[in-house]
Amino acid sequence: xxxxxxxxxxxxxxxxxxxxxxxxxxxxxxxxxxxxxxxxxxxxxxxxxxxxxxxxxxxxxxxxxxxxxxxxxxxxxxxxxxxxxxxxxxxxxxxxxxxxxxxxxxxxxxxxxxxxxxxxxxxxxxxxxxxxxxxxxxxxxxxxxxxxxxxxxxxxxxxxxxxxxxxxxxxxxxxxxxxxxxxxxxxxxxxxxxxxxxxxxxxxxxxxxxxxxxxxxxxxxxxxxxxxxxxxxxxxxxxxxxxxxxxxxxxxxxxxxxxxxxx
DNA sequence: CTCGACTCCTGTTAGC
DNA sequence: TGCTAACAGGAGTCGA
Numbered sequence: 393x394x395x396x397x398x399x400x401x402x403x404x405x406x407x408x409x410x411x412x413x414x415x416x417x418x419x420x421x422x423x424x425x426x427x428x429x430x431x432x433x434x435x436x437x438x439x440x441x442x443x444x445x446x447x448x449x450x451x452x453x454x455x456x457x458x459x460x461x462x463x464x465x466x467x468x469x470x471x472x473x474x475x476x477x478x479x480x481x482x483x484x485x486x487x488x489x490x491x492x493x494x495x496x497x498x499x500x501x502x503x504x505x506x507x508x509x510x511x512x513x514x515x516x517x518x519x520x521x522x523x524x525x526x527x528x529x530x531x532x533x534x535x536x537x538x539x540x541x542x543x544x545x546x547x548x549x550x551x552x553x554x555x556x557x558x559x560x561x562x563x564x565x566x567x568x569x570x571x572x573x574x575x576x577x578x579x580x581x582x583x584x585x586x587x588x589x590x591x592x593x594x595x596x597x598x599x600x601x602x603x604x605x606x607x608x609x610x611x612x613x614x615x616x617x618x619x620x621x622x623x624x625x626x627x628x629x630x631x632x633x634x635x636x637x638x639x640x641x642x643x644x645x646x647x648x649x650x651x652x653x654x655x
Numbered sequence: 656c657t658c659g660a661c662t663c664c665t666g667t668t669a670g671c
Numbered sequence: 672t673g674c675t676a677a678c679a680g681g682a683g684t685c686g687a
Contacts, residue, residue, distance in 0.1 A: 395680055395681095470680060516664050519682090550657075566681070567679095614680075644679080
């Protein structure tokens with residue numbers, strides 16, 4: 393997906409959709425609805441209500457509804473976008489087409505004033521559910537404390553990168569944020585989480601926070617220093633050393649063998 | 656419980 | 672130019 397910074401932009405955009413009566417629910421793709429939700433049920437639950445708050449936990453967008461209605465949970469998968477009244481929050485989304493294709497409109501709400509909120513996802517890896525279990529997500533990466541980060545890394549033999557991307561322990565970090573953060577912090581993504589020293593964790597925390605704020609301010613997860621070097625001939629932006637490309641935690645991973653040495 | 660492999664889906668791109 | 676295979680910012684499930 394869209395990682396945390398993109399979903400934060402979606403959340404801000406979704407605020408434009410608040411307090412507008414819902415007159416129609418567009419759910420043409422039943423497969424896109426999860427946890428047993430059907431087009432009939434989601435229509436009955438949302439029709440006539442209004443969105444009253446736009447929240448975000450990690451990569452999950454949560455839209456609360458009026459009159460004690462359900463919370464609408466939106467996931468954007470790897471290519472999903474949010475569109476409100478034909479305005480898109482994020483213009484450049486790597487690995488996702490920019491064009492508007494009606495067939496990619498997987499779920500949407502029509503408002504009484506004629507406007508709309510739409511989830512546009514070419515790849516169908518996004519999801520819509522009602523009253524998602526918010527407890528399944530770890531603390532949001534934008535506000536995670538240093539001690540929380542220390543605790544969620546402690547004792548794990550999994551690669552530190554895999555641990556950072558485990559949404560049940562830390563919500564919001566995806567592949568690009570993980571690589572950029574570990575690169576800035578000078579940590580090998582494949583090191584076991586438990587092998588980090590206290591100073592490593594403090595540095596990681598500092599850079600994680602900085603990367604997130606940079607990406608939120610700068611327009612997305614693709615704006616990192618490492619991003620333009622994310623290809624087979626890529627070199628370290630800092631020292632020019634050819635980047636190491638491998639799979640860590642099941643995801644394509646780029647790192648500088650010089651600044652991010654293995655133990 | 657923890658962790659890695661596999662799977663879902665489809666548009667783009669690299670390579671023959 | 673055209674076809675095919677690999678690959679992609681995510682995450683759920685299964686099994687060792």
